[in-house]
Amino acid sequence: APTAKYNVLFVLGGPGAGKGTQCEKIVAKYGYVHLSAGDLLRAERADKTSKNGDLIEWYITNGAIVPVEITIELIKNAMENTTSTNSFLIDGFPRNKDNLDGWTKIMDDKAEVKQVLNFDLSEEECLARAMKRGETSGRTDDNVESFKKRFVTFKESTQPIIDHFEVKNLVTTISSVPGPDEVFVEVCKVLDNLQ
Numbered sequence: 001a002p003t004a005k006y007n008v009l010f011v012l013g014g015p016g017a018g019k020g021t022q023c024e025k026i027v028a029k030y031g032y033v034h035l036s037a038g039d040l041l042r043a044e045r046a047d048k049t050s051k052n053g054d055l056i057e058w059y060i061t062n063g064a065i066v067p068v069e070i071t072i073e074l075i076k077n078a079m080e081n082t083t084s085t086n087s088f089l090i091d092g093f094p095r096n097k098d099n100l101d102g103w104t105k106i107m108d109d110k111a112e113v114k115q116v117l118n119f120d121l122s123e124e125e126c127l128a129r130a131m132k133r134g135e136t137s138g139r140t141d142d143n144v145e146s147f148k149k150r151f152v153t154f155k156e157s158t159q160p161i162i163d164h165f166e167v168k169n170l171v172t173t174i175s176s177v178p179g180p181d182e183v184f185v186e187v188c189k190v191l192d193n194l195q
């Protein structure tokens with residue numbers, strides 16, 4: 001029998017805009033499985049048996065986007081290894097045209113993108129939050145130099161992907177200025193209307 005397609009929500013927004021924070025809340029209330037592309041890449045980088053560790057480290061530290069062949073494999077494996085649900089939050093992906101083309105090629109017939117949540121926060125606020133988190137995160141890209149590169153990449157490469165989904169009427173943009181609980185109220189309005 002044909003299996004149902006995966007339900008996917010993409011979660012986008014600038015570096016430090018609150019994607020991961022809101023995804024945790026969505027998981028707790030709605031039971032999606034959260035796949036952060038950045039977390040998957042950091043785990044792969046930490047895996048001593050991976051041949052891609054050094055390459056991933058270079059891209060992350062430089063705020064650049066890892067070639068999609070690597071990222072899509074990690075996402076696809078994580079989806080296929082999940083048995084509890086077929087609904088996924090994909091956080092921080094697709095970030096550029098290479099990512100989108102890779103997704104379309106590998107996943108388009110297996111997954112339906114129901115919605116794109118776009119968390120909106122100014123560069124100044126994103127920087128402030130990332131630097132504060134950097135005091136404890138241990139992330140090699142939570143420093144001013146890497147952050148500036150991440151933000152340029154977001155504006156130049158990721159915003160056009162958000163625009164692409166906007167044309168398909170799939171995007172809801174939510175301000176990340178208020179506190180996490182207030183932002184989540186707006187997220188719930190979107191998710192309560194999805195089926």
Ligand code: UP5
Nearest residue numbers: 015016017018019020021037038060065066092133179180
């Ligand atoms: N915070 C959160 N919400 C708040 C609120 N409403 N009010 C006040 N504070 C709030 O939040 C950041 C900080 O802000 C936290 O301290 C939080 O408590 C506070 P977080 O939820 O972590 O924000 P998030 O948007 O998830 O920030 P993150 O740094 O994870 O975003 P990035 O997009 O920069 O990082 P990601 O992990 O997605 O990617 C990292 C790198 O991996 C990329 O730069 C790239 O090099 C690589 N990558 C790829 O190459 N390909 C991919 O597909 C994905 C990643």
Ligand code: MG
Nearest residue numbers: 019020036038
């Ligand atoms: Mg994150």
